[in-house]
Amino acid sequence: QCRYLYYSDNASFGTGPDQYWDFAGYAFSPSFVQNYVDPLGTAGGPLFPGSNVAYVNATQTYYEYYTTSPTSWIVNGIYSTSGTYYDAVDPMEVMHFPWTYGTVHEDAYLYVANDGSEPLQDTLRWNVDTYGTVRLPGGTELPVVGAVVHNQTVDTTEMAVYTFDQVEIRLYAPDVRCRVATITMEYEYTYGVLTNFYSNVRAL
Numbered sequence: 001q002c003r004y005l006y007y008s009d010n011a012s013f014g015t016g017p018d019q020y021w022d023f024a025g026y027a028f029s030p031s032f033v034q035n036y037v038d039p040l041g042t043a044g045g046p047l048f049p050g051s052n053v054a055y056v057n058a059t060q061t062y063y064e065y066y067t068t069s070p071t072s073w074i075v076n077g078i079y080s081t082s083g084t085y086y087d088a089v090d091p092m093e094v095m096h097f098p099w100t101y102g103t104v105h106e107d108a109y110l111y112v113a114n115d116g117s118e119p120l121q122d123t124l125r126w127n128v129d130t131y132g133t134v135r136l137p138g139g140t141e142l143p144v145v146g147a148v149v150h151n152q153t154v155d156t157t158e159m160a161v162y163t164f165d166q167v168e169i170r171l172y173a174p175d176v177r178c179r180v181a182t183i184t185m186e187y188e189y190t191y192g193v194l195t196n197f198y199s200n201v202r203a204l
Contacts, residue, residue, distance in 0.1 A: 005030065005137055008200035013183045015148045015169060017101055019132030021181065023203050024139050033058075034178060039065055044079025047087065051076050070175050071097045078111065078120075086111035092124055095172060099128040099145040126170075134171055134180055136203055144180050146171040163189040180204055 005028030013021060039045040039054040048065035055064040063079040073095040079085040092109035099105065104127055111120040126147035135141050147170050155162040169183040181203040188196035 004033070004202045004204060006200065006202055008198065010198045012197075012199065013169065013185065013201075015130045015167075017131060019130060020135070021132065021171070021183070022135040023137055023181070023201060024135045026137060026201070028137050028203070036178075039063075042079075043081065044077070044085055047079060047085055048076040075109070084113060084115050084117060086113050086120055089119075094124065097145075097172075099131075099172075101128055101131050101145070103128050105147070130169060130171075134173075134203070136180070142173045142176065142180055144171040144173050161191055163192070165189070176204070178204060 007023070007026045007028045009026075035056050035058070036053050037056055039048065039051040042054055042056070042063055044063050044065065045051070045054065050067055051065040053066050053068050055066070056062070061081045065076045065079065067074045067076060072093055075088065075092045075094055077085060077087050088109070089112050090108060090110040092111075093107045096105055104125065106123060106125045108123045109121065113119065126149070128145060129148050131145045132143075133141055134144050149168045149170065151166040151168070153164045155164070165187040167185045167187075169181075169185075170179060171181045171183075173180050181201060183199065183201050185199040186197065187194060
């Protein structure tokens with residue numbers, strides 16, 4: 001079970017090499033829980049042999065099956081209690097350790113549905129562009145590597161041109177099966193001038 005805490009104070013966080021993200025003094029509030037279970041005890045477990053952990057949603061209607069190790073996370077398949085499941089033709093390696101700063105983690109994947117639904121097919125691509133140490137709310141320090149994901153949208157109205165730039169820092173540790181922390185920073189520009197900024201953190 002991965003229990004995340006949530007905090008927002010519009011602080012700015014660094015990216016790049018040798019960072020230190022210190023969350024120990026933050027007044028976090030409960031956020032959400034990710035549940036991981038033994039796949040052998042689930043309805044879809046027999047469909048994905050070799051899985052050693054399964055993610056299940058809060059209503060226990062959706063499962064993701066993984067083979068995990070200190071060096072790799074591989075998604076073997078997806079199962080829904082509605083009866084639909086997706087089996088891996090070319091499984092996605094969602095994580096591979098050790099990451100090397102400045103490299104790219106890229107993996108094409110293909111999952112085929114048992115009921116003829118459209119397959120899940122794409123290429124995962126993350127730039128490994130930050131690393132350092134996270135100090136969690138309880139004081140534990142972990143070495144982490146991460147990907148900085150940028151999403152930008154432009155909204156043009158009769159009055160102005162707004163640009164929304166979201167920067168998400170996703171941090172992982174090799175021996176932790178959950179994402180250690182997610183930092184989100186959002187910038188709003190009006191005609192190229194920064195007019196609003198906020199940030200939030202979810203941490204184990």
